[in-house]
Amino acid sequence: MKNYILLFSLIGLFISCAPNCEVATNGFGPYEGQTVFMGSDSSVDVVKEIDAAWVKRDYDALKALISDGGNFTFSDGLVVNTGEEFASKVEEDYQKSLDDGQEWGWNIDYAFSVKPRGSDDPAATNQDGEWVNAQFTGQDGVYIEWYQIVDGKLVSWFSAKNPGTQE
DSSP: OHHHHHHHHHHHHHHHHTTTOOOOOOSBOSSTTOEEEEOOHHHHHHHHHHHHHHHHTOHHHHHHTEEEEEEEEOTTSOEEOSHHHHHHHHHHHHHHHHHTTOOSOEEEEEEEEEEEEOOOOTTOGGGSSEEEEEEEEETTEEEEEEEEEETTEEEEEEEEEESSOOO
16 A cells, blocks of 8 residues: 555656656757757657668668758868758768778767757757767768758758777
8 A cells, every 4th residue: 555655646746747847958059048958869760861871872862861951061071052962972982982992881889869949049040950969980980970950851960080990
Protein backbone atom coordinates (compact mmCIF):
# COMPACT_ATOMS: atom_id res chain seq x y z
CA MET A 1 0.00 0.00 0.00
CA LYS A 2 2.86 2.38 0.85
CA ASN A 3 4.30 1.81 -2.64
CA TYR A 4 1.01 2.83 -4.25
CA ILE A 5 0.83 6.00 -2.17
CA LEU A 6 4.43 6.84 -3.10
CA LEU A 7 3.78 6.11 -6.78
CA PHE A 8 0.64 8.28 -6.90
CA SER A 9 2.41 11.05 -5.00
CA LEU A 10 5.25 11.09 -7.55
CA ILE A 11 2.82 11.04 -10.47
CA GLY A 12 0.90 13.93 -8.90
CA LEU A 13 4.10 15.90 -8.42
CA PHE A 14 5.12 15.45 -12.08
CA ILE A 15 1.64 16.35 -13.34
CA SER A 16 1.40 19.47 -11.19
CA CYS A 17 4.85 20.64 -12.26
CA ALA A 18 4.54 19.91 -15.98
CA PRO A 19 2.61 23.00 -17.12
CA ASN A 20 4.56 25.36 -14.85
CA CYS A 21 8.13 24.01 -15.04
CA GLU A 22 10.62 25.88 -17.16
CA VAL A 23 12.40 24.00 -19.91
CA ALA A 24 16.10 23.81 -19.12
CA THR A 25 18.46 25.78 -21.33
CA ASN A 26 22.18 25.63 -21.66
CA GLY A 27 24.42 28.35 -22.99
CA PHE A 28 23.64 31.47 -24.93
CA GLY A 29 23.37 32.68 -28.49
CA PRO A 30 24.85 35.69 -30.25
CA TYR A 31 21.63 37.73 -30.03
CA GLU A 32 20.25 39.53 -26.98
CA GLY A 33 18.02 37.28 -24.88
CA GLN A 34 18.92 34.15 -26.82
CA THR A 35 19.43 30.84 -25.03
CA VAL A 36 19.97 27.34 -26.34
CA PHE A 37 17.62 24.38 -25.93
CA MET A 38 18.04 20.75 -26.89
CA GLY A 39 16.57 20.02 -30.32
CA SER A 40 14.74 16.99 -31.66
CA ASP A 41 15.65 13.65 -33.18
CA SER A 42 13.85 14.65 -36.40
CA SER A 43 16.61 17.11 -37.28
CA VAL A 44 19.27 14.48 -36.56
CA ASP A 45 17.32 12.09 -38.82
CA VAL A 46 17.55 14.61 -41.69
CA VAL A 47 21.33 14.77 -41.21
CA LYS A 48 21.44 10.96 -41.30
CA GLU A 49 19.50 11.06 -44.61
CA ILE A 50 21.92 13.64 -46.01
CA ASP A 51 24.86 11.50 -44.90
CA ALA A 52 23.40 8.33 -46.46
CA ALA A 53 22.77 10.08 -49.79
CA TRP A 54 26.24 11.68 -49.70
CA VAL A 55 28.14 8.44 -49.08
CA LYS A 56 26.17 6.67 -51.85
CA ARG A 57 26.56 9.69 -54.14
CA ASP A 58 22.78 9.69 -54.64
CA TYR A 59 22.68 13.25 -55.88
CA ASP A 60 18.94 13.35 -56.53
CA ALA A 61 18.24 12.39 -52.91
CA LEU A 62 20.91 14.80 -51.69
CA LYS A 63 19.54 17.73 -53.70
CA ALA A 64 16.00 16.98 -52.44
CA LEU A 65 17.23 17.56 -48.87
CA ILE A 66 18.93 20.90 -49.62
CA SER A 67 17.18 24.26 -49.91
CA ASP A 68 18.31 26.36 -52.83
CA GLY A 69 19.43 29.81 -51.74
CA GLY A 70 21.15 28.49 -48.64
CA ASN A 71 24.70 29.01 -47.47
CA PHE A 72 26.88 25.88 -47.51
CA THR A 73 30.58 26.17 -46.60
CA PHE A 74 32.92 23.26 -47.31
CA SER A 75 36.03 22.67 -45.22
CA ASP A 76 38.24 24.00 -48.05
CA GLY A 77 36.41 27.36 -47.86
CA LEU A 78 34.22 26.94 -50.95
CA VAL A 79 30.73 28.37 -50.43
CA VAL A 80 27.83 27.14 -52.56
CA ASN A 81 24.16 28.15 -52.52
CA THR A 82 22.16 25.43 -54.27
CA GLY A 83 21.65 21.70 -54.10
CA GLU A 84 23.08 21.38 -57.60
CA GLU A 85 26.30 23.20 -56.64
CA PHE A 86 26.51 21.13 -53.44
CA ALA A 87 26.19 17.85 -55.38
CA SER A 88 28.79 19.01 -57.93
CA LYS A 89 31.27 19.75 -55.12
CA VAL A 90 30.64 16.33 -53.55
CA GLU A 91 31.35 14.65 -56.90
CA GLU A 92 34.50 16.75 -57.33
CA ASP A 93 35.68 15.67 -53.87
CA TYR A 94 34.85 12.04 -54.70
CA GLN A 95 36.94 12.17 -57.89
CA LYS A 96 39.81 13.79 -55.97
CA SER A 97 39.70 11.02 -53.36
CA LEU A 98 39.98 8.45 -56.15
CA ASP A 99 42.92 10.32 -57.67
CA ASP A 100 44.62 10.45 -54.25
CA GLY A 101 44.02 6.73 -53.66
CA GLN A 102 41.79 7.38 -50.64
CA GLU A 103 38.86 5.22 -49.71
CA TRP A 104 35.50 7.00 -50.10
CA GLY A 105 33.62 6.92 -46.84
CA TRP A 106 33.69 7.91 -43.20
CA ASN A 107 32.23 7.07 -39.82
CA ILE A 108 29.73 9.32 -38.11
CA ASP A 109 31.01 9.67 -34.56
CA TYR A 110 28.14 11.63 -33.01
CA ALA A 111 25.28 14.00 -33.76
CA PHE A 112 22.99 16.08 -31.55
CA SER A 113 20.44 18.80 -32.15
CA VAL A 114 20.02 22.22 -30.49
CA LYS A 115 17.81 25.22 -31.08
CA PRO A 116 18.59 28.81 -30.17
CA ARG A 117 15.50 30.73 -29.01
CA GLY A 118 14.42 33.84 -27.15
CA SER A 119 15.70 36.80 -29.15
CA ASP A 120 13.30 39.34 -30.63
CA ASP A 121 16.01 40.61 -32.99
CA PRO A 122 14.83 40.14 -36.61
CA ALA A 123 18.45 39.39 -37.59
CA ALA A 124 18.36 36.22 -35.44
CA THR A 125 17.78 33.85 -38.35
CA ASN A 126 19.64 31.16 -36.44
CA GLN A 127 16.36 30.62 -34.54
CA ASP A 128 14.74 29.13 -37.65
CA GLY A 129 14.56 25.35 -37.34
CA GLU A 130 17.21 23.46 -35.41
CA TRP A 131 20.97 23.02 -35.61
CA VAL A 132 22.68 19.64 -35.68
CA ASN A 133 26.33 19.29 -34.71
CA ALA A 134 28.01 16.15 -36.03
CA GLN A 135 31.50 14.73 -36.18
CA PHE A 136 32.77 12.44 -38.92
CA THR A 137 36.07 10.55 -39.10
CA GLY A 138 37.47 9.65 -42.52
CA GLN A 139 40.75 8.51 -43.94
CA ASP A 140 41.81 12.13 -44.49
CA GLY A 141 40.87 13.57 -41.08
CA VAL A 142 38.11 14.51 -38.68
CA TYR A 143 35.26 16.82 -39.69
CA ILE A 144 33.09 18.90 -37.35
CA GLU A 145 29.93 20.13 -39.05
CA TRP A 146 26.91 22.29 -38.23
CA TYR A 147 23.66 21.76 -40.15
CA GLN A 148 20.72 24.18 -39.91
CA ILE A 149 17.58 22.16 -40.64
CA VAL A 150 14.32 24.01 -41.34
CA ASP A 151 11.17 22.11 -42.32
CA GLY A 152 13.17 18.95 -43.08
CA LYS A 153 15.71 20.65 -45.35
CA LEU A 154 19.26 21.88 -45.04
CA VAL A 155 19.40 25.69 -45.24
CA SER A 156 22.85 26.37 -43.81
CA TRP A 157 25.91 24.17 -43.32
CA PHE A 158 29.49 24.64 -42.22
CA SER A 159 32.28 22.06 -42.25
CA ALA A 160 35.67 22.31 -40.55
CA LYS A 161 38.41 19.72 -40.98
CA ASN A 162 41.18 18.61 -38.66
CA PRO A 163 43.64 16.70 -40.84
CA GLY A 164 44.77 14.63 -37.84
CA THR A 165 43.03 11.46 -36.86
CA GLN A 166 40.76 10.85 -33.91
CA GLU A 167 42.32 8.92 -31.03
